[in-house]
Amino acid sequence: MRLTMVGTGYVGLVTGVCFAGTGNDVTCLDLDPRKIESLKQGRCPIYEPGLEELLERNIKNGRLRFTTDATDAYKHAEVIFICVGTPSDSAGHADLKYVMAAADDIAASFIRFPGKTRTVVVKSTVPVGTTLKVRDRIRAAAPQAKFHIANNPEFLKEGDAIIDFNKPDRVVVGVENEETGELFRRLYEPFVRNGHPIYIMDILSSEMVKYASNNFLATKISFINEMANLCEAYGADIAKVREGMCADKRIGSAFLYPGLGYGGSCFPKDTLACIAMGQSAGVPVSVSQAVHDTNQRQRDRFFARIESHFGATLKGKTLAFWGLAFKPRTDDVREAPALTLIAKAISAGATVRAFDPVASETARAELGPAPAIFADMYEAAKGADALVICTDWDDFKSPDFDRLGAALKSRTIFDGRNLYRPDEMSRRSFTYFSVGRAARPGSADTR
Numbered sequence: 001m002r003l004t005m006v007g008t009g010y011v012g013l014v015t016g017v018c019f020a021g022t023g024n025d026v027t028c029l030d031l032d033p034r035k036i037e038s039l040k041q042g043r044c045p046i047y048e049p050g051l052e053e054l055l056e057r058n059i060k061n062g063r064l065r066f067t068t069d070a071t072d073a074y075k076h077a078e079v080i081f082i083c084v085g086t087p088s089d090s091a092g093h094a095d096l097k098y099v100m101a102a103a104d105d106i107a108a109s110f111i112r113f114p115g116k117t118r119t120v121v122v123k124s125t126v127p128v129g130t131t132l133k134v135r136d137r138i139r140a141a142a143p144q145a146k147f148h149i150a151n152n153p154e155f156l157k158e159g160d161a162i163i164d165f166n167k168p169d170r171v172v173v174g175v176e177n178e179e180t181g182e183l184f185r186r187l188y189e190p191f192v193r194n195g196h197p198i199y200i201m202d203i204l205s206s207e208m209v210k211y212a213s214n215n216f217l218a219t220k221i222s223f224i225n226e227m228a229n230l231c232e233a234y235g236a237d238i239a240k241v242r243e244g245m246c247a248d249k250r251i252g253s254a255f256l257y258p259g260l261g262y263g264g265s266c267f268p269k270d271t272l273a274c275i276a277m278g279q280s281a282g283v284p285v286s287v288s289q290a291v292h293d294t295n296q297r298q299r300d301r302f303f304a305r306i307e308s309h310f311g312a313t314l315k316g317k318t319l320a321f322w323g324l325a326f327k328p329r330t331d332d333v334r335e336a337p338a339l340t341l342i343a344k345a346i347s348a349g350a351t352v353r354a355f356d357p358v359a360s361e362t363a364r365a366e367l368g369p370a371p372a373i374f375a376d377m378y379e380a381a382k383g384a385d386a387l388v389i390c391t392d393w394d395d396f397k398s399p400d401f402d403r404l405g406a407a408l409k410s411r412t413i414f415d416g417r418n419l420y421r422p423d424e425m426s427r428r429s430f431t432y433f434s435v436g437r438a439a440r441p442g443s444a445d446t447r
């Protein structure tokens, strides 16, 4: 099939590359000329394991191309996927300006190139009812155009995006007729050979599946953090509580890791969008509100602990940060806890030295010149009064503790991802703070 991705970000690029991989002829459109130029050269503008190899292979075999020219991108398309961003606006609603601008471009191309029936698919995460608004907008601008509308939410996780897209737990598609449902069965059939289901449903339910899924996962994270905070208050150990609790098959263990809370481009904005949808419809959404509030508080709480360790002031202190990306195996720093903590540390008077295995550039663009970002994790730790761990990259899981201890001015670690065992850290003479477990002074603490 001839497919066009509108928006070549995390979702549009992964979707385009993977559909090209199963033999489709894919054009990826974006407004950003630098992104498109780099992709044309086979260089991936984002860090995503496995993506660059697939990109090169599909460019070489002629099934994947990139353009900034909307006319060119839409002219031959049979199926058009809208994959543009839907960030939160100032009131927490999903901002649909990019989606609607894409709809206008599509309508204009339908007027210029009338002819065969096309399918327009909203893949961006959008509030319930948006896909039908896109349909009506195109219809109003191009009344003669023949097209089907569909919603196809994306469930990939950054860091595992290729695996998730190629072997999805499920594919969800909202359609208005059986013909469109059949088209999606054909398109996704190569990806569900493992027997995983394709759910074809109405468009409103399909849109809601995405919000319900993300909101539920965010709820798990805020829930375990709330339990971790109770553990701290009462001297219990969240690691043990987690084990005992997660052995129950009804509960499971995924997304139940205590830490700094969720970040990224999806959970924060999708939780806010659910709250905004509830408010607009007059439906109480107190669980979603609590999930959001707990998540925001978790960062503040962690920072307050750092401050109180230093006697309520960070003036003149140096903090080293390991991990800038919102989670491992990505360079995405959108809503990353590290960025919040670094901004707070700088405004409290601290000097910040930082390291991330892949997110230095994206973080630099957000943080500006103030924090020094190093290419080596031990160099970042040099002379610091404490190390703050914000992302659970594998690189940090078994560091050379002697080297780390020698680099730090004070052997103090604030671990926002619970990477180490408190008793071991104490034995190694580190003063060690983690989440939901009792703080441990180093056995030779000299603070």
Ligand SMILES: NC(=O)c1ccc[n+]([C@@H]2O[C@H](COP(=O)([O-])OP(=O)(O)OC[C@H]3O[C@@H](n4cnc5c(N)ncnc54)[C@H](O)[C@@H]3O)[C@@H](O)[C@H]2O)c1
Pocket: 006, 007, 008, 009, 010, 011, 012, 029, 030, 031, 032, 035, 083, 084, 085, 086, 098, 101, 102, 105, 123, 124, 125, 126, 154, 155, 156, 157, 158, 265, 266
């Ligand atoms: N990132 C994820 O992990 C993920 C997972 C599932 C769903 N989603 C959803 O998918 C959507 C896209 O997310 P993303 O992270 O890929 O966004 P992104 O910001 O990485 O990419 C969006 C791209 O769209 C381009 N764009 C905007 N308007 C355009 C237009 N009119 N024509 C062509 N290009 C245009 C932008 O230049 C940008 O490159 C969002 O709704 C998001 O919630 C994201």
